[in-house]
Amino acid sequence: xQQVKQSPQSLIVQKGGIPIINCAYxxxxxxxxxxxxxxxxxxxxxxxxIRPDVSEKKEGRFTISFNKSAKQFSLHIMDSQxxxxxxxxxxxCGGGNTGKLIFGQGTTLQVKP
Amino acid sequence: ETxxxxxxxxxxxxxxxxxxxxCSSQSGHNTVSWYQQALGQGPQFIFQYYREEENGRGNFPPxxxxxxxxxxxxxxxxxxxELDDSALxxxxxxxxxxxxxAFFGQGTRLTVx
Numbered sequence: 001x002q003q004v005k006q007s008p009q010s011l012i013v014q015k016g017g018i019p020i021i022n023c024a025y026x027x028x029x030x031x032x033x034x035x036x037x038x039x040x041x042x043x044x045x046x047x048x049x050i051r052p053d054v055s056e057k058k059e060g061r062f063t064i065s066f067n068k069s070a071k072q073f074s075l076h077i078m079d080s081q082x083x084x085x086x087x088x089x090x091x092x093c094g095g096g097n098t099g100k101l102i103f104g105q106g107t108t109l110q111v112k113p
Numbered sequence: 114e115t116x117x118x119x120x121x122x123x124x125x126x127x128x129x130x131x132x133x134x135x136c137s138s139q140s141g142h143n144t145v146s147w148y149q150q151a152l153g154q155g156p157q158f159i160f161q162y163y164r165e166e167e168n169g170r171g172n173f174p175p176x177x178x179x180x181x182x183x184x185x186x187x188x189x190x191x192x193x194x195e196l197d198d199s200a201l202x203x204x205x206x207x208x209x210x211x212x213x214x215a216f217f218g219q220g221t222r223l224t225v226x
Contacts (some may be wrong), residue, residue: 043218099161
């Protein structure tokens with residue numbers, strides 16, 4: 001019940017495309033769902049996060065869609081740019097402790113010019 | 114920049130040795146969580162410290178231990194190093210009170226030979 005499954009493992013899109021990364025969780029007690037972006041040699045950086053009381057959240061070019069009944073959430077990157085090429089991780093946690101995160105396996109995104 | 118700093122950035126140790134990694138949390142943050150990120154994987158939660166006390170532990174053996182100091186900085190100690198301990202070690206800090214985002218440092222790359 002502690003797994004977070006992320007797909008796809010890797011993704012290649014053209015500049016301007018809309019890559020979509022999906023995650024599924026098992027623990028119904030999870031109540032916080034962040035997405036992190038990580039560049040090689042760097043720590044993960046928080047991109048955007050959502051809580052289960054809303055179905056969608058937008059921040060700039062990044063959108064999270066959340067489906068509580070299906071226990072799934074996804075990240076959409078609008079108008080993707082080569083600078084978005086990085087590894088993206090979804091994560092989940094419960095009980096309000098945002099420091100105890102369960103991470104997905106990661107998706108390596110390449111945005112071609 | 115998140116304001117979370119880790120030292121050293123890189124480290125090479127021999128199997129069987131002991132290592133200490135350090136983390137300075139962001140100003141105003143009293144909670145520090147440690148993660149291990151193997152190559153090509155998502156970070157895995159090791160343990161968390163809140164106000165100098167351990168506040169939860171992941172599936173890691175007792176040779177992984179930690180400390181948090183009165184200024185909320187933290188140490189991760191690993192005894193009897195094994196080759197599989199080679200990874201990027203990340204710390205994340207978050208402020209008091211639940212439901213507030215955790216921010217990661219840049220990590221310490223540990224290589225065990």
